[in-house]
Amino acid sequence: MSDLFDTEDQASEPAPNRPLADRLRPQALSEVIGQQQVLGPEAPLGVMLASGSLSSLIFWGPPGVGKTTIARLLAKETDLHFEQISAIFTGVPDLKKVFEAAKLRRRNGKGTLLFVDEIHRFNKAQQDGFLPHMEDGTILLVGATTENPSFELNAAVLSRAQVLVLERLDLTDLERLTQRAEKELGKALPLAPAARDALQEMADGDGRALLNLIEQIAAWSVDAPLDPDALAKRLMRRAAKYDKSGDEHYNLISALHKSVRGSDPDAALYWFARMLTGGEDPRYLARRITRMAVEDIGLADPQAQSICLHAWEVYERLGSPEGELALAQAVVYLALAPKSNGAYVGYKAAMRLAKQSGSEPPPKHILNAPTGLMKDQGYGAGYAYDHDAEDGFSGQNYFPETMKRPVLYQPVERGFERELKKRLDYFSKLRSQRKGS
Template identity: 60%
Template structure:
């Protein structure tokens, strides 16, 4: 069949092919970097042993072997391999594929339908797979770089198991490099540091790595390149980062959690990753504002104005000098003492407000601009705090039904940073209030 494919395309089967295609694994155990799936105890290994293949979703970054593994599964379960791309196919194309699969099935031959970039199909297109999956016309394997939980219909996900493909680690990258050198019969013209840099340029993408390797091996280079020479020879791609998709939220989450965890170095790293990927610095400043309130809070009330000042300076000065202000804001928030007491308190207040409805406020804190309101007792007994020592009268401000209710004690400051002083102040006021209420 391979010969027919080449001849139908007007090509000889020995025509030059990309290095990645020539190195394509012929067996599942030759796939690198996915041993959690293809190793002795891997899920796919067990599937092949049972020879019962159900529909699957392969989720992972580009160049990690999703298409290759799908082909191998088809070959080793004796299924016809059919591939479509969601970028170039519509419902009409899918109907033709389904009809061909039904005809094939009537002759006793099953079909493995591999759908690349399956998340690009809309809801109606995704729904069209359900009947043919249920009646066994096709075994579906969909590949996606986006989180299936967000991008695929629940009905489709309920009929397929999601397998996660990992970005290739340094060990897997090195195995690919050695295979390429063995196939070509020569070593890469790189010194040790440049070889490590080449692996870093691939960013875990085996297909991209082999493209670089193929280019390097084809060049007339008579010495080992240094890192600087390698950078001049090949053009490094931008990091994988889609500002509108899953990776955007993943890196923002990593950044915020590093701030919360007081790891200033990790916070700067994740911010740099986002900036390198083309993220709007305003997005990072917005997350810094959230962390300054949610995670630092009253432990250091200066965190918020520091971030806002840095953001304002950034907007006025711009890049690249503005990176100084971004770095300072990150360092301040990451190293500030942490407290989520105010954030937690307001969440608790919101919950209690929803539970208790429209309770009437105590009359002594209501204004009485009319005679009627005075006659009804509005404002009677109100104590003006500035008339008391420490400007604190110790009155009750909650509705009568919540006065003294433990549920109404929301804000619990901790002993970190400025909030330690706030706690002392609240404890002092609490003692005064208790004394005044006994009078």
């Protein structure tokens, strides 16, 4: 949870007037709720603290999971001066002052833990500016980001820092936080058990958001515990975290795609709805759904592509929200359709082979000979016209003469591809017979 006040402000201001999130800020790492995957005895931070060797860190996780609090407590446990800046409000002159102060502090025997909130907001040059001060020990950098560090941070910074993933708080964590808040407030929340569960669902894994909601509820005067409906009327439900250009965008479309591939229409509809409620462009979803039909269903159900294209067209004609139902129907159809990536795999194999084989020409017998010179060179010589064959199949070779015949397309025993496999096997058998004779 982010730090809202300096220590001096906390000391001077009466505790009841401070925000609940500030009053409940842990005073030791053992008081932090959740994040045992990084704080436990055998977890990265636990091991570092036990060995007395703390390295630069990048905390990657959603809002309200304790990134700032953990950084502050790390400084306290390692006797480092805690310096906090935000990449949103800090420019190059400000950074120079921070580094100069850290150098002076170091000469006086005191190290500095520099906590950089939203570190991904710094550009490449600004990020590079941290490197010499990290390397000479002037600062121990702890950065916090809600974005994927692999995409947002320089490789040089990442090579000098360990990335630790902080997770959204689960319902057990949020219940513990609720109980801690009630103890601080000196009273229980006026909520029925189902409403208490609904409140924690509203927080969406964000501890700070939960405490802000609890602070609102604690100020209400009610005659009886509220049920979920009464709570919903008094509180605006928190919008789900969704960034149409960030990690959540890619995570959710991946979840939708894999649910379709896994033939789970309920899960597919859920992730489809999650993206729509997050504000995703339905046209993007229409495009990705059509891609699923091509990539994961293919010729096992050739109709799947047409259904996706028709759903896309319906959306364009009806718009939102009516047109989104057509896209939802396409999602359900794809999830229940037989699956095959045979054509997709065959296409990729053909692309690899095309790159490897360079400029191999087609065999001369399938080349046209519009000029006498080309005919003299053997173009078209020996070509067998398939329609003249008794079964409409000549069995000739159509690959470059120096290439061993590859197998690129391998249909599966599902859906319409079962029929295509029969045809492929039939032609393979005829080809072997023609070659033998």
